[in-house]
Amino acid sequence: MSAGTMSAADSAFTGDAQSGSDPLEGLPGHPMMWILILSELAVFAIAFIGFAVARLLNPAGFAAGQGHLDPTLGGLNTIVLVSSGALAAVGVAAAHEKAWRRARCLFVTAAAVGLLFLIVKGTEYSAMMDAGFTLDSGGFYSLYYLLTGFHALHVVMGMILLVIVAFQDSAETFETGAAFWHMVDLVWIVLYPLLYLLR
Numbered sequence: 425m426s427a428g429t430m431s432a433a434d435s436a437f438t439g440d441a442q443s444g445s446d447p448l449e450g451l452p453g454h455p456m457m458w459i460l461i462l463s464e465l466a467v468f469a470i471a472f473i474g475f476a477v478a479r480l481l482n483p484a485g486f487a488a489g490q491g492h493l494d495p496t497l498g499g500l501n502t503i504v505l506v507s508s509g510a511l512a513a514v515g516v517a518a519a520h521e522k523a524w525r526r527a528r529c530l531f532v533t534a535a536a537v538g539l540l541f542l543i544v545k546g547t548e549y550s551a552m553m554d555a556g557f558t559l560d561s562g563g564f565y566s567l568y569y570l571l572t573g574f575h576a577l578h579v580v581m582g583m584i585l586l587v588i589v590a591f592q593d594s595a596e597t598f599e600t601g602a603a604f605w606h607m608v609d610l611v612w613i614v615l616y617p618l619l620y621l622l623r
Contacts, residue, residue, distance in 0.1 A: 454600045461607045464578070468611050471574070472618060475567050482563055487623055489564030492557055497548045498620040501541050502612060505579075508537035509609040512586065512602040519598035527598060531590035534605065535583040545576055568619060575611055582608045 479486040515530030559569045582605045589601030
């Protein structure tokens, strides 16, 4: 094999290795955010599996607990988060067009809509506690409060991130913030039927 052929082969091999060295390279936003997102999704997945196993062990108790939830409020919050995610997506598109003022307005509005989610969830918590269903009321309620509370914490983190990102003139930064917010949406889309609908 000639030196020129070996050089071309080495170059091609190096290029292939470089292109395959970062599996997160093609994702929008900063790769470190995707590492965080994947780790958070793994934590939620373990929690969901734990909930499913606990329900298998106590189907009657979990069915009774689900009967005291309000699927209408859960459905409303699903609409709220999906709408907020759509605003963030449009904001990213505006950032790519360098329409920074529109992008900022859309991200701040997305965060404000996220606040509505917390208000609805707080209303639901208050009604359940007034009815005597607290964290200590049994396995279903303990897992319900832990899962939804952990998710609500991510909503708060996402809102803060959206507002911070809104004042950066970088499309990649907007993508990074939106990626986290879409993860929050995705978790709720799984959490809602798991807690409220599946019997």
